[in-house]
Amino acid sequence: MLQYFLKRLGGAIPTLFIIITVSFFLVHAAPGGPFDTERRMTKEIEANLKHAYHLDESVPQQYLRYLNGLLHGDFGPSFQSKDFTVSELIVGGFPTSLGLGSLAMLLALVVGLAAGILAAFRQNTATDYTVIGVSMVGIAVPNFVMAPILSLVFGLWLKVLPVGSWDKWSNIVLPVVALALPQIATIARLMRGSMLEVLRSNYVRTARAKGLPNRITIMRHAIRAAIIPVVSYLGPGVANIITGSVVIEQIYGIPGIGRYFVQGALNRDYTLVMGVTIFYGVIIILCNLVADLLYGVLDPKVRYD
Amino acid sequence: MADVTVQDLSQVAIEEVAGRSLWADARHRFLKNKAAVTSLAILAVITITCFAAPYLGLRPQDDVNYDMMPAAPPDFAAGYYFGSDDNGRDLFVRTLFGGQVSLTVATVATLVSLFIGVVWGAMSGFIGGRIDGGMMRLVDILYSIPFIFFVILLTVVFGRYIVLIYFAIGSVSWLDMARIVRGQTLGLKRKEFIEAAHANGISTWAIVWRHIIPNCLGPVVVYVTLTIPNVILTESFISFLGMGVQEPESSWGTLVSEGAKVIETAPWMLLPGIVLAVTLLCLNFIGDGLRDALDPKDR
Numbered sequence: 001m002l003q004y005f006l007k008r009l010g011g012a013i014p015t016l017f018i019i020i021t022v023s024f025f026l027v028h029a030a031p032g033g034p035f036d037t038e039r040r041m042t043k044e045i046e047a048n049l050k051h052a053y054h055l056d057e058s059v060p061q062q063y064l065r066y067l068n069g070l071l072h073g074d075f076g077p078s079f080q081s082k083d084f085t086v087s088e089l090i091v092g093g094f095p096t097s098l099g100l101g102s103l104a105m106l107l108a109l110v111v112g113l114a115a116g117i118l119a120a121f122r123q124n125t126a127t128d129y130t131v132i133g134v135s136m137v138g139i140a141v142p143n144f145v146m147a148p149i150l151s152l153v154f155g156l157w158l159k160v161l162p163v164g165s166w167d168k169w170s171n172i173v174l175p176v177v178a179l180a181l182p183q184i185a186t187i188a189r190l191m192r193g194s195m196l197e198v199l200r201s202n203y204v205r206t207a208r209a210k211g212l213p214n215r216i217t218i219m220r221h222a223i224r225a226a227i228i229p230v231v232s233y234l235g236p237g238v239a240n241i242i243t244g245s246v247v248i249e250q251i252y253g254i255p256g257i258g259r260y261f262v263q264g265a266l267n268r269d270y271t272l273v274m275g276v277t278i279f280y281g282v283i284i285i286l287c288n289l290v291a292d293l294l295y296g297v298l299d300p301k302v303r304y305d
Numbered sequence: 306m307a308d309v310t311v312q313d314l315s316q317v318a319i320e321e322v323a324g325r326s327l328w329a330d331a332r333h334r335f336l337k338n339k340a341a342v343t344s345l346a347i348l349a350v351i352t353i354t355c356f357a358a359p360y361l362g363l364r365p366q367d368d369v370n371y372d373m374m375p376a377a378p379p380d381f382a383a384g385y386y387f388g389s390d391d392n393g394r395d396l397f398v399r400t401l402f403g404g405q406v407s408l409t410v411a412t413v414a415t416l417v418s419l420f421i422g423v424v425w426g427a428m429s430g431f432i433g434g435r436i437d438g439g440m441m442r443l444v445d446i447l448y449s450i451p452f453i454f455f456v457i458l459l460t461v462v463f464g465r466y467i468v469l470i471y472f473a474i475g476s477v478s479w480l481d482m483a484r485i486v487r488g489q490t491l492g493l494k495r496k497e498f499i500e501a502a503h504a505n506g507i508s509t510w511a512i513v514w515r516h517i518i519p520n521c522l523g524p525v526v527v528y529v530t531l532t533i534p535n536v537i538l539t540e541s542f543i544s545f546l547g548m549g550v551q552e553p554e555s556s557w558g559t560l561v562s563e564g565a566k567v568i569e570t571a572p573w574m575l576l577p578g579i580v581l582a583v584t585l586l587c588l589n590f591i592g593d594g595l596r597d598a599l600d601p602k603d604r
Contacts, residue, residue, distance in 0.1 A: 026459065026462055027458060029462050137582075140582055140585040142561075144565065145561055145575070148564065148565040148578075149575065243453045246453075262547075265458060
């Protein structure tokens with residue numbers, strides 16, 4: 001197990017390297033630079049600025065410098081937010097993004113699993129069709145459509161939740177729900193499908209035949225096996241939550257990291273874009289790793305060697 | 306006498322077999338699926354209306370009406386079915402033209418992802434061994450990359466060339482396709498007819514192209530219908546953030562983004578979002594219907 005963990009961790013290094021390299025050269029291939037402004041600067045000032053940020057070096061040279069910085073844990077200075085380093089910006093925004101993302105994921109897991117299991121037990125009843133229908137809508141309606149609709153209905157018409165501010169706890173409800181809905185839908189569908197399959201399997205019948213109480217059959221045998229597809233969805237799911245949070249943070253004006261990426265890409269803030277991409281890349285890689293380790297805990301057929 | 310009887314029997318047998326090909330079977334099952342057929346009809350209406358928009362005698366998409374400014378609610382008498390936007394433009398017309406862009410992106414990007422995914426998966430599965438390992442390792446690596454960021458970077462790099470955005474989206478959406486096709490190929494390549502092709506001295510490329518790929522068609526068709534909504538979603542996501550399609554062109558994503566800013570005063574400006582959602586819903590139902598039709602053992 002430990003050996004497998006270390007091996008996978010080692011395998012993540014080339015992945016990370018590819019992320020860094022591709023995004024570095026892409027960002028630098030974009031037309032325009034971080035210091036292109038409407039107002040013309042004098043040549044000397046521009047040259048000084050570029051020199052201070054090492055932009056006067058060749059791109060491969062900058063690449064090596066950036067890699068060297070990363071190895072020392074330095075994401076470099078932000079080109080647009082003067083006086084801030086990229087690390088400071090990420091550390092500043094991360095607690096908010098993490099809170100938003102993990103609450104959404106938690107909500108998605110709890111509601112999605114419950115709905116999926118319920119639908120499987122009541123297959124072909126009204127409950128089942130409701131779950132299928134609602135989750136179809138959840139998958140099909142993009143969260144940037146869902147978010148304004150939620151604000152409109154709950155914030156402006158029903159006036160039960162606040163919109164357009166970020167100072168109360170209740171502010172987080174709408175963004176979390178908007179972010180979680182597509183994931184709830186996906187998880188419910190996955191769980192329903194695999195639960196139906198497991199409930200028909202021989203070992204569940206065996207468990208019932210040997211007289212295990214229904215509750216134990218389901219908790220210890222059925223759910224444990226049925227949850228595996230959901231576990232493998234964990235990695236992509238986290239990636240989807242991260243992607244979604246970019247829009248959700250934009251719509252609700254939430255001070256997280258997501259908006260940095262959009263701003264950075266538009267303003268050619270090379271280091272900020274790189275920093276956010278790498279940071280999210282690491283999170284997604286780690287989540288995939290956790291999902292792989294969970295297989296082993298849940299599925300006795302999986303061996304790590 | 307005996308001869309004639311044998312002949313008759315064989316003819317009967319041939320007629321029975323001819324009646325039930327895989328595709329006829331699948332079509333039969335698909336047509337019985339009410340949700341999928343309804344979705345197909347709705348999708349056809351949306352698509353045809355979008356692409357016929359220039360010939361329907363509607364006002365041009367950049368026609369500015371000062372009486373409908375800023376943002377007036379739907380007015381059927383005046384022919385503004387979705388109302389107007391902040392600049393007094395007909396939102397219904399803009400939705401149709403935006404639909405052209407979104408649906409074109411969907412088609413082109415899906416074709417790109419289809420081509421890369423099928424060729425990659427079939428080659429990888431068929432050649433096998435170390436090359437297979439390497440090619441699939443690359444797919445794994447790309448899987449764990451936050452790919453939406455790469456699409457955004459690509460759109461920033463390519464700027465306003467909208468065609469390149471299509472390719473950018475397509476070039477990151479082929480991973481699942483490659484995996485599915487590889488799985489199919491692994492099952493196929495031990496079959497006798499492939500061995501026969503080998504024995505006849507047909508080249509690897511020709512075997513893959515003529516024998517492997519056509520036999521993967523079922524799952525590929527299903528997956529294509531499920532890729533299309535994802536691609537539309539990606540494009541509108543990027544356009545929503547203001548990085549995709551640029552004015553005066555619009556796509557459903559840009560229209561939703563304009564609408565989201567003014568929900569308080571002009572909730573009808575979310576109507577393009579509803580059209581987008583209906584389209585995605587239809588595509589998902591069609592994809593599910595096709596999966597049930599082509600792969601009955603799955604349900």
